[in-house]
Amino acid sequence: MTREAFGLYRRYAWGAAIVHPITRQPSSGFYTSYPGLSLINALSTLWTMGLKKEWAAAVNWVEKEFAYSAINGSIGSMETMTDYLGGLLSAYALSGDPVLLNRSAAVLETLLPAFHPITGLLVYKIKPSSGQLDVQWNYLSNVGFQQPELIYLSKLLPNHKAVARLPGILAKTRQTMEAAFRPFGLYMHVVNASSGEPVSSMSTLNNGAIDFYYNMLRSYVQLGREDAELLEMYAQAMSATVKAGMFKLMTSGGDGLLYVDSYDVIRRNSSLVMDRTACQLGAMLAIGARELKN
Known part of the structure; x- marks a missing residue:
């Protein structure tokens, strides 16, 4: 199935972000600006x-x-981080192919202006060909906080000019979010x-936020479980969601299944x-x- 799907992609949409299976046409609309997304x-x-x-x-x-x-189009920082960098680095981790590592470093070099110089946070979008940025806001998941891809790359190429800036960026990001x-x-x-301060009044563990918390755990494990502060940040964040009543049991027709909702801190209600x-x-x-038990 994978061989067939990849073969059809190669035949009809090679180098595009996606292929539409019925029309057999390459990406259109939003994904036009994301070359090779599925391939990578x-x-x-x-x-x-x-x-x-x-x-x-490939x-x-x-x-x-x-x-x-x-x-030449505007690219989301999330797609750059998880799809491009994440795709290239995970493939490099498996294969050791230097082409993939070199391309990862090249992506980072272009992405560097998207890290805010004061906060270290990633902005929402960047136009790679010109460096034009969308700097006003970003989803919590996408700000680059303790991003495993950045930590991994900083260990692989510590002497690379662009990569050498990552430890400082990661430290700045952490300081911003802690404050x-x-x-x-x-x-x-x-x-x-630009400040790390909230723009919305909604807290959620769903789309736009969950990777922020997950990265605390991923990075804690990735760094050899030596950064106790990261685990404590995760524990405090989860404790706050429990106290806000964001976790619920479905008692009506749900057989006691766990459900999580979003919480508006101004209206004091759930979504x-x-x-x-x-x-x-x-x-x-x-x-x-598991990690807290350990």
Whole structure:
């Protein structure tokens, strides 16, 4: 199935972000500005499945065609971090192919202006070809707080000019978020990238926020479980969500299943919505419980 899907992508939309399976047309609309998004995301899958022919074709495209700095549309910092950097670095971790590491460093070099010089926080979007930024706000998940990709890259290429700036950026980001205003101990899911202060009055563990908390755990484990402060930050954040009543049991027709909602700190009410990234919540809570127990 993977070989067939990849073959159709290669035939009809090679180098595009996505292929529409019915019309067999490459990406349109929002994804037009994201070349090779599916291809780079698929690298680690192709390697793990042993699809060597498909892997070689994909890496060849990355080496010959992928130039993040030439992208002429506005790119989200989240997609850059998790899809481009995350895709390239996870594939490098599996294969050790230097092409993937070099492309990762090149992406970071272009992305550097998107880290706010005062707060260290990533802005919402960047136009790589010109460096134009959307600096006013960003979702909590996307600000680059304790981002595993950045920590990994800083260990791989500590002497690279662009990479050498990452420890300072990570420290600045952490200082900003630790000092940010948190009503009832809750982080708000939209923040000002220039100050780290909340822009919204809503706290959530769903889309736009969950990776912020998850990165506390990921980085804690990634750094050898030596940074006790990170684990304490996670524990305090989760404790605040419990005290705000964001976790609920579905007692009416739900067979006691756990549900999480969003909480508005001004209106003091809940928004009964779970969205696509809430699928990560079970894993995050399980890992958090394990680490806190240890």
